[in-house]
Amino acid sequence: MTSASCPAYRELTARWSRMHRLGHLQAIASWDQAAMMPPKGNEARAEALAEIGNVLHATRTDAALVDLLAHADAEALDDVARANLVEMRRDWRASNALPAELVEAQSLAASRCEHAWRAQRPANDWAGFLENFGPVVRLSREQSLRLSDAKGLAPYDALMDEFEPGMTSAELDRVFGDLLQWLPDLVRRVRARQAGDRVVAPTGPYPIAAQRAISLGVMKLLGFDFEAGRLDESAHPFSGGVPEDVRLTTRYRDDDFEQSLMGTIHETGHARYEQNLPRELLGQPIARARSSGIHESQSLAFEMQLGRSAAFIGLLAPALVQQFGNQPAFEPANLQKMLTRVAPGLIRVEADEVTYPLHVILRYRIERALIEGSIEAEDIPALWDEAMTGLLGLDTRGNHRDGCLQDIHWSGGAFGYFPSYTLGAMYAAQWFAAIRRATPDLDARIARADLAPIWTWLREHVWLQGSRWNTAELVRRATGEALNPAHFRRHLESRYLAA
């Protein structure tokens, strides 16, 4: 990938490797902060993370990079190096487009708003939230305008591009418009069909040691490499660490096993993507995961496409019986009904896969209008309620806690992330459609715990590709077509309405 005749490019790869190594410490210290650190360590940890952040920022904004990037562009690079250079330039632009004062003001406004939000959400205090949220919105709008200038994208698209490179709101309007043509009716049909289902509820408590044993077992079944990662606990489950050492977390409640079980399956999808990124290129931006949406496509391929399939649920049932004892609820057919129950609800993170996109579309509409300036923060509750009524038939008036205050994203200024969840669900359906074409007896193989066809396909078409191609090209090379919501529709119809 590098050669003696490309000195500028070689210097760039050395600098990015250096950032990768320092980022390793940042990642492990952040995991530790969430999973291990005692409370009095927090102040020193925050200072340490800010300090390494300064070191990394100084590296990314070093004035020498301007010439190095220009010179490398003129060097005789092969295709892989050329693609890596594109990603370096993305990194560079993101770090250099924003003045340090704006970054600092955003960081302060976000921590103030997010910190207060932790108390304001349970208190249903929208008016209080608004006071801190105003500056967050104002600064995010400024950020969007500056990124817009630097990238030549519309302001909201320029924010979304940080998470989902290449995705535009025009394209989102197309795919979300498609979803809206059939999804609300599909929700109604599934609800009517499930109305007569008799689902036996399991009986707890579910000892945490037993849940942990089930989580570890299912991770093993899903191919997680325990020599290159761990499972621990944290208040908010995540997949962190580094590709060489992935740190998953989950959380256990002794009155519910579904959350830790399905959460672990979800995070294992993120983890296997990281564990299988192209190893020989690690440290270079081309070896990173392609986008948030592609990352979510892995977790949702694991949790939704595979994890809630009848064949896979047949593999889960014996583990539940072994750990919690034999219960009628753990009959595979009943377990499947439990794990595919569809019910419109107020909370996004608790939503089933059928209604989930409606939560995302609602947020996408509001955050885009907010960034574009066609609405103000004050308008959000009314718009939220209107959309919840229209899309999910639920009344949220006055219930800000379970309405527009429920997510952490906006308080931290993370506008443009929500679409990735539903893009991920659609990509996941598209991957599985391709896997089923390649392996017509897939369900029979899953039923006998032979998951190799899935790993082989994902490894070749997604994991090992890293950021070699832009997302559209990755999808086209993997599946022979562009992002196509019809696969998601067919998946939902087949799982929830067939036979």
Next chain:
Amino acid sequence: MTSASCPAYRELTARWSRMHRLGHLQAIASWDQAAMMPPKGNEARAEALAEIGNVLHATRTDAALVDLLAHADAEALDDVARANLVEMRRDWRASNALPAELVEAQSLAASRCEHAWRAQRPANDWAGFLENFGPVVRLSREQSLRLSDAKGLAPYDALMDEFEPGMTSAELDRVFGDLLQWLPDLVRRVRARQAGDRVVAPTGPYPIAAQRAISLGVMKLLGFDFEAGRLDESAHPFSGGVPEDVRLTTRYRDDDFEQSLMGTIHETGHARYEQNLPRELLGQPIARARSSGIHESQSLAFEMQLGRSAAFIGLLAPALVQQFGNQPAFEPANLQKMLTRVAPGLIRVEADEVTYPLHVILRYRIERALIEGSIEAEDIPALWDEAMTGLLGLDTRGNHRDGCLQDIHWSGGAFGYFPSYTLGAMYAAQWFAAIRRATPDLDARIARADLAPIWTWLREHVWLQGSRWNTAELVRRATGEALNPAHFRRHLESRYLAA
């Protein structure tokens, strides 16, 4: 401590605070490497630690420091700032004596050797170890020569000075020479005296969860702040982390509870020193622990002076009964015999306090000769066996696992550390002699779990002093005299030969 009229000094404190913050990440990542990290994470971790080492080294060798240190020296500093400046200069000298390439090569060689050692020790694989150990020795010799030039000390002394500032091998030869005059005979007399003792052995197994509960309980009794630290497990127990968040480790075997119990007491001594360093100065070198020997004096004050005293053993007995059931072995008088049993053995970390100095003197002789170049790494097993035979009367031929492969120190390039253990034992005896003078009814207070007189004395005379004074001055201010091996001798005679 800083003032507007001391701009150079102020700039120096800012730089040292920055290094403290980056060192925080180094400390947590190192703890994680030993206590949490899965094996495949090691290569990336080693690279990351080497990279942050580079950043720290660059900060410590910034050319601007030469003028800043000189200017600060001419500023109107108070005594505390002046002492801090002395420590800064020590740091500066140690770092500027070594080129960046050497520091990085040492870090990489040490990580590689130490990681392989974890498998090579149980496999008794001296030949395999030697392959990685060769580069470690070569680089350590280079380090010793460069430090020797910079400090005007002999090469081995220059290494030891990193751990034990102010200590020389001439002084060690004097103190160890003193020990060798009476200790071998004392070992023989104690052995003869204990030969007739009837000690009831306890019956295992000792469930690990029960051992963990005992460890946590004894740490609480010893004043460990669990909001500012954790207890975990690692192959080689240590006290790591940062003063704000101390990470202890221990190891459990289900056929032996003594190792984890006494090991935890030992590490808690290290931990309380760190947790009680002068908080308002944290980040500055004056707020660091004084030396490795003073650090060991805390762990040995906890484990040997306090932990194996009859009064404290009376506090341990009920916890053992509670966790393992009532056994004659747990009668306090019997337990005390168990915990003060003297028997020459192969393993340093399992040695009793009477024979322990002989293990240290053996290692001191070998590592000093190795650094001075009068022996090579290949010569170690034969020299080890010769010394074990001469000092402890034990044959270790072919048993590298329990011989020269038993310690982690050399694999990590930590030459010059071993003397600190025995210096620590002597300082600990000297502290307790002073505490007993201040609190004549100390044993009665310990027996009723009133440990406050110990904490008060150590906090005032050792912990809060940080690096305010050089070691000799610290000892003199605390006890009214210089390091005096007679206190250690009196302690051993009183515990093992009296009445």
